[in-house]
Each structure stands twice: as structure tokens, then as C-alpha cells.
Amino acid sequence: MYLTTISSSLSNKPENMAKYQNTKQLHTRIIFLIAYTFFLLVPIQKITADSTDIYNLQPIIINSDFQNLKIDSFIKIWQTEKKLKPEDLLELVNKNDIDAAPHVTSQGFSFNYFWIVFLLKNESNKTKNIYIEIDNPHIDTIVFYSYNPINNHCEQIGYGGDMIPFYQRTILNRRFIFPIKLEKNEEKHFLLLIDKQKTSVSFPLRLWDQFTFNKNEGISNLLLHLYFGSLLLVALLTIIAGLLFRNWMLITYAIYASLMGLFIFTSLGFSFQFIYPNYYPISDKIMFPFAVILIIAFTEFSNSFIGTKQYSKKIYRILHYIYAISILNLGVWAIFHDYMLNFPGLLVSIQYTIILFFFGIIIYSLIRFYRFNKHKTISYTLAISALIIGFIFHLLIEYGYIEQSNLAVPPIMLGAGIELLIFAIAILIEIKKINDKKNELSLIVGENQRKITKAFIEGSEQEGTRISQELHDNIGSRLALLKNKITQSDTNKLELHEDLNNIYNDVKKLSHELSPSILQIAGFRSTIEQFLLDFTDISGIRTNLSYHKVPKLKENIELQLFRVIQESVQNCLRHSNANKLDIQIIGHENELIMSIDDDGNGFDISVPFTINGNGINNMKTRIESINGNFELSSTPNTGTFLLISIPI
Numbered sequence: 001m002y003l004t005t006i007s008s009s010l011s012n013k014p015e016n017m018a019k020y021q022n023t024k025q026l027h028t029r030i031i032f033l034i035a036y037t038f039f040l041l042v043p044i045q046k047i048t049a050d051s052t053d054i055y056n057l058q059p060i061i062i063n064s065d066f067q068n069l070k071i072d073s074f075i076k077i078w079q080t081e082k083k084l085k086p087e088d089l090l091e092l093v094n095k096n097d098i099d100a101a102p103h104v105t106s107q108g109f110s111f112n113y114f115w116i117v118f119l120l121k122n123e124s125n126k127t128k129n130i131y132i133e134i135d136n137p138h139i140d141t142i143v144f145y146s147y148n149p150i151n152n153h154c155e156q157i158g159y160g161g162d163m164i165p166f167y168q169r170t171i172l173n174r175r176f177i178f179p180i181k182l183e184k185n186e187e188k189h190f191l192l193l194i195d196k197q198k199t200s201v202s203f204p205l206r207l208w209d210q211f212t213f214n215k216n217e218g219i220s221n222l223l224l225h226l227y228f229g230s231l232l233l234v235a236l237l238t239i240i241a242g243l244l245f246r247n248w249m250l251i252t253y254a255i256y257a258s259l260m261g262l263f264i265f266t267s268l269g270f271s272f273q274f275i276y277p278n279y280y281p282i283s284d285k286i287m288f289p290f291a292v293i294l295i296i297a298f299t300e301f302s303n304s305f306i307g308t309k310q311y312s313k314k315i316y317r318i319l320h321y322i323y324a325i326s327i328l329n330l331g332v333w334a335i336f337h338d339y340m341l342n343f344p345g346l347l348v349s350i351q352y353t354i355i356l357f358f359f360g361i362i363i364y365s366l367i368r369f370y371r372f373n374k375h376k377t378i379s380y381t382l383a384i385s386a387l388i389i390g391f392i393f394h395l396l397i398e399y400g401y402i403e404q405s406n407l408a409v410p411p412i413m414l415g416a417g418i419e420l421l422i423f424a425i426a427i428l429i430e431i432k433k434i435n436d437k438k439n440e441l442s443l444i445v446g447e448n449q450r451k452i453t454k455a456f457i458e459g460s461e462q463e464g465t466r467i468s469q470e471l472h473d474n475i476g477s478r479l480a481l482l483k484n485k486i487t488q489s490d491t492n493k494l495e496l497h498e499d500l501n502n503i504y505n506d507v508k509k510l511s512h513e514l515s516p517s518i519l520q521i522a523g524f525r526s527t528i529e530q531f532l533l534d535f536t537d538i539s540g541i542r543t544n545l546s547y548h549k550v551p552k553l554k555e556n557i558e559l560q561l562f563r564v565i566q567e568s569v570q571n572c573l574r575h576s577n578a579n580k581l582d583i584q585i586i587g588h589e590n591e592l593i594m595s596i597d598d599d600g601n602g603f604d605i606s607v608p609f610t611i612n613g614n615g616i617n618n619m620k621t622r623i624e625s626i627n628g629n630f631e632l633s634s635t636p637n638t639g640t641f642l643l644i645s646i647p648i
Helices: 002-012 014-041 086-094 210-245 248-267 270-274 281-285 287-306 313-335 346-369 374-398 411-487 493-514 517-522 524-539 555-576 614-625
Strands: 060-062 068-070 076-080 106-110 113-122 128-134 141-148 153-160 176-182 187-195 199-202 205-209 542-548 580-587 591-598 629-634 640-647
Touching: 068 210, 076 086, 086 141, 086 153, 086 187, 106 374, 113 176, 113 205, 128 187, 128 210, 153 176, 176 187, 199 374, 205 210, 210 248, 210 411, 248 270, 248 287, 248 411, 270 281, 281 287, 287 313, 287 346, 287 374, 313 346, 346 374, 374 411, 517 524, 524 542, 524 555, 524 580, 555 580, 555 591, 555 614, 555 640, 614 629, 614 640
Parallel strands: 060 113, 542 580
Antiparallel strands: 068 205, 076 113, 106 199, 113 187, 128 176, 128 205, 141 153, 141 187, 580 591, 591 640, 629 640
8 A cells, every 4th residue: 555655656746756766776876886895895704725834834035125024925823722832832733733724814703812923034145133013002912932843942032912011022112013133044933922812803914124114113103193193182172162162062072082082092002002001901901991982972072063952852862872872881891891701792793783873873864964054964974984984994804804904004093083184174164153153243242332332322412402401491491480570579479489499409300310429428328319209209109219238339330320210210200100119229248239110011021122222221331331230121011120230
């Protein structure tokens, strides 16, 4: 029924049919490309028909032009379940009583010990100083022998491993480096014991001329210093920017970049060399917990970068379930670590599966979120692709499908470096956007401030005009009338006295509004009380002043608060139709609180015209000029409430 509906829908709409076919072809091509790449890059591991004749070795020729050589094809490999003495191994080989190991230097997970034999021949006309390099810093124990195949006598010439203190190595290097001295025309056999039981085993081998090695090591260390220095610089700049802008995405990226850098630093063997050289048990146990912590940090960064919580709470929860399972897996590892060694790679494989599932969820998220933010999605896709490719190659090495010696750079290191570089560029763009938005908001705030200042000036001018009109139209005309009355001989003195007293009171009221000097003469509280008494006489509106624990205030603070009271009282008289007005001024330890509350009509503060009127803007500007906080609350038919707090 469902398939019939789809078929009918597609047949009725040719354009849908075309889109469906194109999508199907695209999916087919992607699947084919992935399969082709996999089979191209992953050779099937085989056990070669290696002869156990220890004398049948192809010699590695060292001539005068020798610099370095990968020797995988020149070696023979055996494996034993028990740790033997080298003489016992050679005896088993001579008796043809031991099987050859797979002829690869990346063996995958194993319970066995591995023995590598190779033959060197110096055909130069001088003594050659050679280094043998085993490019895996995480081998438990490695012992290097020279031996005489005639009498099977073995001599230990090198020793190391991350299960012994770092300074006991033959040559102090993050990898395992052993010196070899070959006299002119000398031919010599060598034997390596690799002990890395119950985990993934890899031992990439390369021979170096001593001078070439030292030169290459200097360049390699310089590049690694630049690599880790860049990661550290990016992490520091990002954490500073994150704290400055209060941006969680930048903070999580800084944490993730720092942890990733430390993880790579540890995986390359530098942590054992520089941080804990004498605490060798740590090297065997630190990488798995580190990987779990890293996936948690990456999950948090991914959530904040993509905005998973904003667009899909379901995916957001799934990602958190992933790292919750990772933490559970880590707990199992911590409690049953010794027991789990009987199942090599089990918990590691579980964690790898969790990581792959995490990558799958991320890819699904990117497909969904592309329409919301194309630029972020593209940058994240490029970055995560580099990490996924590096991680897949790492898995193939871990399980023995790809030789580590075939790769010049550790894939995780390369993938993580590219990923972090792309993320750093994307975050720089985000920082620029944040800064541009901040500048835009600053311009808007500046423009609003100019408007407020303009409104304040206009309000002051209007107040001056109002007072001028009051003097001219009211006081002036009444004085003229009084003058005429005085000139008339029959004028009643009581009437003159009353008129003169009224004019005096109006002038006094006007002076209160015009001059702050009354505050200095009468005091802040007395001036407010007198003003409210005059207001009640004129308007009939009842007033109440609560004045409690108010300290001595600066003159400017008193003036601005008094002006706000005047403006509020005038607004109450003109607009509110209130019956009662309450003013409270209360002093606290670090601030002064003033509230003005009336029971009038109120108004809708969501209407811009009402909230942005000159009177309210003037009051707000006055309070902000003394570093105060201005809050206005009003709804129709419930009155108006004004709350002001001033730091003191």
C-alpha cells in the first residue's frame, strides 16, 4: 500500500520522479565510491609462506650513499605465546618448531610476543654508524639483540619500553631508537623482541644513517613545535575571546583544541618524555580515558557550534546519551581493567563503535541543519571530514588492515590538525561577526543616546519655555492686576493681602522648580515635603512620603532625584487622574531606593510612543547620569510604579 502510494505520487508528478531518480543515482555513486576506496586502500592481510630458515635472509646493504630505508620487506617475524629467551627462540626456529607471523608490521590486536630478525651488511669502505627506529612510542617492552647464527649466541645492545622509566632507554627519544655500529665489510644479524600483549601491535621499522637521522629529527621537532605551538596559541586566543564575548561556543572550542593537542602530544610519546618520565604505569592507562574525555569535549563543542539544542532537542539528547555511554564504558574500564585484558580490544572496539555512531549522528545533523546555516554547516563538514578520514585510517592501522609504516604522518594527527585549522578559520569568522554585531549595537546605542540627549535638551528648553510662560501669563498678569488694585482708593486691603499671598505662593512654587538652591537651604527632605504639600493644595491629590535611613547625599544626586519627583508629580497631575501618590525613599548599606507609586489610569508600556516620551526619557537620563537604575512599570487602569536605585 505504501509503495503503491509512492509510485502513484511519482508517476503523477514527473518532476518528483526526476528528483527521485537523481537522488537514487547520487546515493548509488556515493556507496560505490566508498566501497572502491575501501578495497583500494585496505589490502587483505595474509600470512606469507615465510621460511623458518633463519640463515635465509636477504641482507640490507649499507653503502657509502646510504641515508634511510624502510626495512619491512627485509625482515622475518615470529610470534610466541610466552616470553622466551632469544636463544630459546632461535632453537625453536632451527628446529622448525615455530610458525611465522603475518609478514606485516601492523599486526592488529594480539596476545603474542613478536620477534623480528634482519641482516645488515656494510659494503662501504668505512665504519658506519646506523640507527634502527621503531616508530611506535607505546610498546610495553622492547629488547634489541645482536646474535651469531653459528653458535646462537645473543648479546643485548638496546632496551626500552613505556613500562619502564623513560631515562632507562638506550637513546632518550620519544620513539625507540637503537644504535648499530658496522665495521667495514661487516655482516651482522639482529633480533628485536616486541612485547605489547593484549592490545593493538604495530612496529614500523626504518634504518637511518646517524647524521641523516639527526638532521631529520631536528626538522621534525621544529615542525612539531610549530604544530603544538599553533594549537596552544589558537586555544589561548579562543578562550580569551570566549570569556570576553561570553560565548560558550568559543570556550568549548578552546577546551576541545587544548585536549586534542594534549591527546596528540601524548600519543606521539612526548608526555612520557617530558611530563611523567618516571611514572611509567601511566603510559599504559592514559590513552583510553583521554579518548573518552576528548569525545565529551567534542560533543559539547559540536552542540554549541551547530546549535543542536536550538534546532533539534532530540539530536541534542542523543549526543548527550553518546558521551554518557562513553563515561559508562570508561567506568567499566576503570573497574575491570585487569580482567578486560583477557579480551584484547573489546572496550576499545566498543568505544570506537560509539565514536563512529557519534560521527553518523553528526552527519545526519549536518544534513538537517544545512538549510538553517549554510556557511557554518559547510565549514563544520569540511573539518569533521578531515577528522573522520584520519580516524578511519587510525582504525585500519589498529586492526592491522593498513601498515603504519606506509603513512608518513600519523593519520589522527594530520586529520585533527586540518580539522582544528578549519574550525579556527570558521571561528575567526564568527568572532568577526560577533564584533561587527557589537559595533553595530554600539552605533545603535550611540544613536539612541544622542536621541535621549536631544530629548533631554528639548525637555529642558520646554521646561524653560513653560516657566517663562508661567511668569508672563500668570504671575505677570496677576501682578499687573494687583498694581491696578493698589492704585484704586477703594480697594479692600484684605483682598489685596490675599492676592499678594497667592502670587507669593506661586512664585515660591516656581522657584522650587527652577532653582536647586532651595535644596541647600531647606534640605532634601524638607524641600520634598514642602513641594508635596503645595502639590496637594493645588491638585487635591493626597500624597504620602516615607523617608527612612537616608544618608547625606551628594548635591547632584539630590537635585536629580528631586527633578524626577517633580516630573513624576507633574505627569500624575496631567495624565493619571490619580487620587493618591506614594513616595518612598529608603537608604540601604550600598544603595538608595526611591519608589513613586500612584493609583491612576496607568498606560500600556508596550506602546513605544508612551514609553519613549520626553518626560520619561528625561527622568531616565537624569538617573543614568548618577549611575542609577531606572525601572518603570504600568498597565492600564492599575496605576504607575517607578523604581529607582542609586549606588551610594
